[in-house]
Amino acid sequence: QKEVEQNSGPLSVPEGAIASLNCTYSDRVSQSFFWYRQYSGKSPELIMSIYSNGDKEDGRFTAQLNKASQYVSLLIRDSQPSDSATYLCAVNDNTDKLIFGTGTRLQVFP
């Protein structure tokens, strides 16, 4: 059974701080990794994708991938209250199918 594990949270950080969200996956042949943001009552929205080991930066977001450790993370710099949402980690299982984690709920307080 291929699995994607996330801490359900909530992760609470003050406004302006760095939020660090983590995800591990079980299938070593996974090639593509995605972070989706889901606001309460809304559908998932893609914010980052990463395919190679290392860091990928996009604005305030940085995705980090370590395939040897089967670990992917998302850093949000200068966290804002509007970043408060559930962050879903999704992994491609070497096809075009996504396996999602349960999500980490992030709370950014003023």
Added chain:
Amino acid sequence: EAGVAQSPRYKIIEKRQSVAFWCNPISGHATLYWYQQILGQGPKLLIQFQNNGVVDDSQLPKDRFSAERLKGVDSTLKIQPAKLEDSAVYLCASTGGTRTVQETQYFGPGTRLLVL
């Protein structure tokens, strides 16, 4: 570019009743997915279509769930009869259909189903 459309947005039914959900993917997208998202969980793939053919329905409870995409465009997901544990958000997503590992899935707004 219009996004993925779904209807209805909300549905309340009693157990053992039937319900149907509709999805219209982004124009030109060949691959369509139906997911079930139970509260507090991540989306779980129910069925994947490539044009009008089924690619994967291994997690679809076929005794009560059915789905079709007859003309390779819009799709319908049906539950008959519904059970209490079917209460969830049903998400539709689509991709361009190149079936590469890097394709981005775009999600519709979802249909929130409550079974009483």
